[in-house]
Structure formats: C-alpha cells, structure tokens
Amino acid sequence: MESQVNREGPSQPERREQERVSAEAVCPTKKELLYQISGTASGKKQLTRYDFEAALAALDSGDAPEYWRSLEELAGTKEFQEQLHREFPKGASEWLDPVSRRGFLKLMGASVALAGLTGCIRQPLEPIVPYVRQPENQVLGKPMFYATAMTLSGYGRPLLVRSNEGRPSKIEGNPEHPVSMGGSDIFSQASVLDLYDPDRLQTMIYEGEIRTWPSFLGGVRGQIAAQQAVQGAGLRILTETVASPTLAAQIRGVLQRFPGAKWYQWDPVNRDNVRAGAQMAFGQFVHTQYRLTDADVIVSLDANFLSPEFPGFTKYAREFSSRRRPETNPAARPFTTANYTALPDRPINRFYSIESTPTNTGAKADHHIPVRFSDVEKYARILASAVGVNAGGGNANSDLDGKVLAAAVKDLQAHRGTSVVIAGEQQPPIVHALAHAMNEALGNVGKTVFYTEPVEANPTDQMAGLKELVSDMWVGKVDMIVITALILSTMRRST
Amino acid sequence: MLEPVRESFRSGRSLVWSRVNDLPDYVYFDHSIHINKGVGCRDCHGPVDQMPLMWQESTLQMEWCLNCHRQPEKFLRPREQVFNMRYEQPGPRQPVTLDGKAFTSQLDLGNYLKDKYHVRTVQDITSCYTCHR
Numbered sequence: 001m002e003s004q005v006n007r008e009g010p011s012q013p014e015r016r017e018q019e020r021v022s023a024e025a026v027c028p029t030k031k032e033l034l035y036q037i038s039g040t041a042s043g044k045k046q047l048t049r050y051d052f053e054a055a056l057a058a059l060d061s062g063d064a065p066e067y068w069r070s071l072e073e074l075a076g077t078k079e080f081q082e083q084l085h086r087e088f089p090k091g092a093s094e095w096l097d098p099v100s101r102r103g104f105l106k107l108m109g110a111s112v113a114l115a116g117l118t119g120c121i122r123q124p125l126e127p128i129v130p131y132v133r134q135p136e137n138q139v140l141g142k143p144m145f146y147a148t149a150m151t152l153s154g155y156g157r158p159l160l161v162r163s164n165e166g167r168p169s170k171i172e173g174n175p176e177h178p179v180s181m182g183g184s185d186i187f188s189q190a191s192v193l194d195l196y197d198p199d200r201l202q203t204m205i206y207e208g209e210i211r212t213w214p215s216f217l218g219g220v221r222g223q224i225a226a227q228q229a230v231q232g233a234g235l236r237i238l239t240e241t242v243a244s245p246t247l248a249a250q251i252r253g254v255l256q257r258f259p260g261a262k263w264y265q266w267d268p269v270n271r272d273n274v275r276a277g278a279q280m281a282f283g284q285f286v287h288t289q290y291r292l293t294d295a296d297v298i299v300s301l302d303a304n305f306l307s308p309e310f311p312g313f314t315k316y317a318r319e320f321s322s323r324r325r326p327e328t329n330p331a332a333r334p335f336t337t338a339n340y341t342a343l344p345d346r347p348i349n350r351f352y353s354i355e356s357t358p359t360n361t362g363a364k365a366d367h368h369i370p371v372r373f374s375d376v377e378k379y380a381r382i383l384a385s386a387v388g389v390n391a392g393g394g395n396a397n398s399d400l401d402g403k404v405l406a407a408a409v410k411d412l413q414a415h416r417g418t419s420v421v422i423a424g425e426q427q428p429p430i431v432h433a434l435a436h437a438m439n440e441a442l443g444n445v446g447k448t449v450f451y452t453e454p455v456e457a458n459p460t461d462q463m464a465g466l467k468e469l470v471s472d473m474w475v476g477k478v479d480m481i482v483i484t485a486l487i488l489s490t491m492r493r494s495t
Numbered sequence: 496m497l498e499p500v501r502e503s504f505r506s507g508r509s510l511v512w513s514r515v516n517d518l519p520d521y522v523y524f525d526h527s528i529h530i531n532k533g534v535g536c537r538d539c540h541g542p543v544d545q546m547p548l549m550w551q552e553s554t555l556q557m558e559w560c561l562n563c564h565r566q567p568e569k570f571l572r573p574r575e576q577v578f579n580m581r582y583e584q585p586g587p588r589q590p591v592t593l594d595g596k597a598f599t600s601q602l603d604l605g606n607y608l609k610d611k612y613h614v615r616t617v618q619d620i621t622s623c624y625t626c627h628r
Binding site for chain 1 (some may be wrong): 503504507508510511513514519
C-alpha cells in the first residue's frame, strides 16, 4: 500500500524532511511511526546485530557483572555506557545543533505543517483500501466481539475482546463463562497493549537480522539430525507453565521422538509451593478449588484470593461478595448475573485474614491479623492443632492475636462443612499441607473445597527443574535449547 | 470494465480508491446526521450521477460549511428526497408537498423541516465544538 500511494503536495522531499526533523524534536518514537508510513529509505528501522564476541570476551575475562539484563550491558561496551548517561537517545540531540535562520524557519514551518494548518489548500491523497475478502459477519464501523482466553502462569482467563476492523480495542471478561462471569483483572485489561507492543516480534530474527521461515528450517535441520543421532540427549525445551492439552501433547510427541530430551517449565512467580504442599498432603499433585458461596467462615493464611494473581479469583470474588449481603429478606436486592441468583436467605459470612502484607483481600476481612511472612506457619499450626490436626501447636505473638485465633477456631468448629481455610500461594509447602489437613478435619472437602486433576499438563518442581537445566548447561550437556515465546518476551523486554 | 475487480480478487491485492471528498483529520464530520436531517447528496457532492469520473464539486472549506450551518432552512429538503438527483427546491410554480401541505417557498419548507427533523439551533451547529472536538 505504501508504494502505491502517490503523495501529492508541494515540495514533497522538503515536506518529508520537515516532518522528520520536527518529529524528532517531538519524540523519537513518532519518528519511527512516520518512517513506517512514508517508507523513506533513511528512516527504515535498522536492527542491530548482537555483539556476541564482546559479551563472550567479557565473560571470559572475569570482569563481567554478576547480574545483567542485556548482552550490551554484559559486554560493557562504550555505546552502552554512553546510552546510560544520555537521558534521551541520540536522535533527539540534532535538535540542539546550531540552527541557521533558514533552518529555524524550516522547523517552524514544519510544526505548522504537522499541525495541519496547510490543510486549507488541498488534502494530501488518502486512499480508501477496502478488503478483498472481508472477514465474515463484519460490518465496517460496527465492532466485533470475540470470545478468547489469555494465559497467565498457565491458567487461562476467559475473555471477550472487542475488535474494530481487526484492531482489538477493549478486553472484558466473558460473561458466559462460569469462572469469570464477565469479570476480568488488571493483567487481562493491560494485555490489550501487548498486542500493540512495538517490540513484539513480527518476523523471524537470527542474531539480529531478519530471516525467513525456510532459512530457519534449513538452519535447524542439521541440529535436529545431530540430536537424532544421540536420541536427543542434548535437547532441552524450556516453556512457561503449560496448561494447554494441545501444546503438552505436542511437546510429549517431541519427547517421544527424542527420548533423551528433557522438558522444563519455568515461571518466575510460580506455584511450586502449592504443588509441593499438595504432594506433602496427598502424595500427588492436585488442584484445589473453593466454593465460597457455601462458606460461612473463611480463614485465609496469607491467601490473596480476591486478587488477580490467584487462579480463579474472579469466581471467588463474585462468590465471596454474594455472601456479603446482610439482608435476610428474599425480596431485597436480587443479585442478578448469568450464573448467580440471590442468596439472601443465607447469613453474611465471616472472614478471618492472617496476612503478611496489606492486600485487597485482607481489606475485606472482618478480623485481620498482620504477621511476618515467616510467622504464618506458626499461626497455621496453632489453628490446626486447635481443630484436631496433629500439628504441634504453639503460642501467638500477642494476646490480641491469640484471642482472634481462638475466635477463629471456635467459628471453624461451629461451621464444620461450611467453612474453608485457604493457604497463600507463596507460603511454604507446610502451610498448604496444614490447610489441606484442616479442611479435611473440618469436613469441608466436597462441600466448600474440591480437589481435581492438576490444571497444568505436567506439574513439576519448577525451581528444581531450572537448577538442573542450568547445571546441565554449565557442564556442556546441552546442545540445543528451545525456549517458548512467553518466557522469551519477558527476556526481550529487559534487553 | 470490471476487470480491475476480477484482478483484485485473483491476486488478493485491494483496489486502491482515491479519496475525492476529504476533510482534514482535525475535523469531526458525521455523515449520517446530514442525511437524516435532510441535506441532499447533490448539495455537497454535486450531480454525481452525471459525472463520468468523480470530482470534488464543493470547496469543503470551513466557510462553505458555515454557509449552510448558519441558515439551514435555505438548504433542507424532505428526507425522502435526499437521494433524488433531480430534486428542485420549491418555488411558486413547483410546490413540494409534504405531510399534506404544499410548500411554494424554500424558506417555508426549510423552517418546517427544521422543526420536524429537530435540527438544532444555529448557535449550536455553528459552535466550534460541533466539528473541532
């Protein structure tokens, strides 16, 4: 399309020059946008080749910093040092060069041109380019809504995306999905910007240069053949937590063909402790779900279950709030959503929160005990021993805490089968195991707490896996490593 | 005559149409309200049914827009006549009948239509914010 546009207008090259200079003065990224639209040769974005040699030399010399976020930082090149010290990238400084009278008038003229006041004469040619094959059901000007999902640490969040002529503009939860019921979270809302991220890879890149798919296949064929010869002993696959059955099946297919290969999953904020706690309690990995509509008493052990990090939090938020209604009159304020009818015949629930940092969830608590992160285990043991679990007991840090804990125990015992104890994601495995034991002792299993097959396709101890992978790499056992997109995108953003 | 369309379908490349009537991007222009309030196609776009190749008939300058916005009763026509390329404004010898009434002057008809179609006051539609949002 760019090549077909025949831009009319006075002094075309000069106009582009004006736009370029004043756009740089405005902001560096606008310059890039203008280049993409006008396609000037001088402005084509150059991808720089990574300087592997300098980085490797820095590693070998022993001078390298221990923590680094980009290869340039590791290499400590002069350009990088310069870039650190300049507040604005180099392009903007052309604005400060001594400007002749002619140049000054050009710049002033450029800002006028950009402001569009020259639109009085005749508009530059704006072509109308219709679809050749219009997407189904699309009426230009009317948005289309697509039901989709976004994965966050492996868990899919059901979403409804509003798309205007193929441009996603707003994300909401999918109102027909039983988990979200139309609710979304900050990560889902923010993810619409991910789709417009200029750093998002649009082509294949090899060492900083654009390549095609056939060239990738050709380059990797040799490696694959070499791995086949050794049954894949040097092949490693590193992914984020995979909950997709399709992806897991594909990876398992690869592992079958290369029996020596290994698959590791890694999320920086992962649920290793949850998995280890389940392993400790049940001897296998299970996924825990709660039904808070049936819970009269909720005790949270540093569990932030009303916050987006907690899987299924949209459901828990709705369920929790459906029980926060003080009215007992059935006619009062029916709570109407697709999946919930009013529950005014049930009394309001009571929520005890033991937490180590101020959270949204704790703010909703009726009784709130702030403790150090490491003390949550102690308090969990106190609670557990009181409800009949062999946990060792102990003493609370203060009298007030002791009183609140005693009250919580009394409440829990009075509501066997209609209470729930939730352990925080980041708490050590023993706290999770204690929570499981308490729920069991109180008879909550099957009523407010449900155990299902793990959602992850391949639940593992991710930290141990990563350590093994890194140690393998250090001794040179790894010839070929395949890293999937989500991890790579977080790495690339930090470069 | 339709060969470009067939070629576009075969190759998958869109037809690139040149935009003839184009306003600057800082102007907000809503086409639908003009059609719904009784502004005829021909008044702004000219006799397009007689154009072998489309051209821009009006200057589309702000003063040209304001010319009508300041006195809409001089230009309004019944909604049914908006697409009619042969429409003539009412005169003593060619009345325009609407709602059982025969109008012989454009000002009469225009004022009647201003009421009927709830055209906003001149002060409203000549305010800066109407177009420069």
